[in-house]
Amino acid sequence: MNFDVEYIRRQFPALNRTINGHPAAYLDGPGGTQVPQRVIDKVVEYLVQHNANAGGVFATSIENDAILLNARQAFADFFGCSWEEVSFSQNSTTINFMLAQALVRDLSPGDEIIITDIDHEANRGPWQILKDRGIKILSVGVDTQNCIIDMADYQGKLSQKTKIVAINYASNATGTISDVKTMIQMAHENGAITVVDAVHYALHGAIDVKDIDTDFLFCSAYKFFGPHVGILYAKKDKMSGLRTLKVKAMADVCPYKFETGTLNQEGIAGAAEAVEFIADAGSKYENEFNEDLDGLQGRRRKIVAGMLSFERYERPISDYFKRELGSLSKLKVYSPPSGNPKTSTISFTVEGVSPVKVAEQLAQKGIFVWDGDFYAAEMIKSLNLEESGGLVRVGLTPYNTVEEIDRTLEVVSRLVS
Ligand SMILES: Cc1ncc(COP(=O)(O)O)c(C=O)c1O
Known part of the structure; x- marks a missing residue:
């Protein structure tokens, strides 16, 4: 596949920035990506032309x-579900706290919830506080040699x-991408409800909620070219039965019953346009992925093609980066x-140089990477990196290039020597 990276890059105005004379290299994508002009335009268009609260009979409210509705339909295509299964919120952490507080209303003391050590705190904290209600929280460990979930531990904790x-x-x-489909099947065999945190995954792979068969799944548009908005998929029968945290005036109807107060409507307009950006990229490569797209139509087909094209473009660059890092002494890559x-996210440590120091050296050259625990605090603890400042994390997106990776390697090589 001949991925047209320049077509993608031209759409991101932030890429024109320079730092100390160096072009900015945004390798901080797992913390949040940059935004294409078409998303910025949609947010501005909303605020200039359609800004109103919902449910009125006048032009701007009707347009709002x-x-x-259009945004729900865009995310229905993004997840592979119906628009009535798409709710919006502030961010993923807030979604999960709200979900946990709603689900706990139907639990009893002694009931158990399984979380994992590989998770971001956004998918641990909201469940852990339910200990106060007598709920038992069990956390599945990780195989730290391979940076993967310990499936035997998971099996053992399920009941x-x-x-x-x-x-x-x-x-x-x-x-690490976990085998959520198998994990969900195992949970359902035990009668449990499943919640999937797809925040990191959403930038890197097409989501098919019906295929993995989860009951709930959430992600955040700012991790895939959109504004700061959280999106929840909820299986319709599960959301219908849920006693959500809502005021009486709000209809007890999917998908609105999960949404509190007035939403970030301009952000949602932009988030839907981020989905269109992915679909537009995919429309160039649909023919390359005919086999994978079998049975898919319209915007859903283009979205999946877009995600496949990103993955196909990023994988060799990521493999190259991992190989080159692996050849350097005093450097350890943490990857399955x-x-x-x-x-395509690669994390590493350099012996004798703290992660923040590595990130600072890269920042001097206009290369943006994250260091620390990225709120995946339990994973960092399991890897025994808590005291030493965590990891250096380099994330690839479809607007990054192999030249940016070479610039990164140059700085890191100098540091280790
Ligand atoms: C895997 C994962 N889950 C959850 C979150 C939290 O997302 P939000 O900032 O939208 O609450 C993040 C943010 O970095 C994340 O990477």
Whole structure:
């Protein structure tokens, strides 16, 4: 596949920035991506032309309602579900706290919830506080040699007492993609409800909620070219039965019953345009992925093609980066072994140089990377990196280039020598 990276890059005005005379290299994508002009334009267009609260009979309110419905339909195509299964919120952490507080209303003391050590705190904290209500929280460990979930531990913790399983699709610390489909099937066999954190995964792979069969899944548009908005997929029968945290005036109807107060409507308009950006990229490569797109039509087909094209473009650059890092002495890469599914995110440590120091050296050259625990605090603790400042994390997106990776390697090589 001949991926047209310049076509993508031209759409991101932020890429024109320079730092100390160097072009800015945004390798901080797992913390939040840059935004294409078409998304910025949609946010501005909303505020200039359609700004109104929902449910009125006048022009701007009617337009606002149409924009929100269109956004639900865009995310229905993004997830592979119906628009009535798409709710919006502030961000993923807020979604999960709200979900946990709603689900706990139907739990009893002694019931168990399974979380994992590979998860971001956004998919641990909201469940852990339910300990106050007598709920038992069990956390699945990680195989630290391979940076993957310990499936035997998961199997061992599951039982008829398990009421909720909250798991991670892809680790924002090591890029590990977990076998959520199998984990969800195992949870359902025990009668448990499943919640998937797809925040890191959403930038790197097409989501098919019906295929993995999860009950709930959430992600955040700012991680895939959109504004700061959280999106929840909820299986319709599960949301219908949920006693959400809502005021009486709000209809007890999907998908609105999960949404509190007035939404970030301009942000949602922009988030829907981020989906269109992915679909537009995909429309160039649909023919290359005919086999993978079998049975898919319209915007859903283009979105999946877009995600596949990003993955196909990023994978060789990520493999190259990992190989080159692996050849440097005093450097340790934390990543699942080859053959294990993973995103293009690569994390590492340099012996004798703290992660923040590495990030600072890169920042001097206009290369933006994250250091620390990225709120995947339990994973960092399991890897025994808590005291030494965590990891250096380099994330690839479709607007990054192999030249940016070479610039990164140059700085890191100098540091280790
Ligand atoms: C895997 C993962 N889950 C959850 C979150 C939290 O997302 P939000 O900032 O939208 O609450 C993040 C943010 O970095 C993340 O990477």
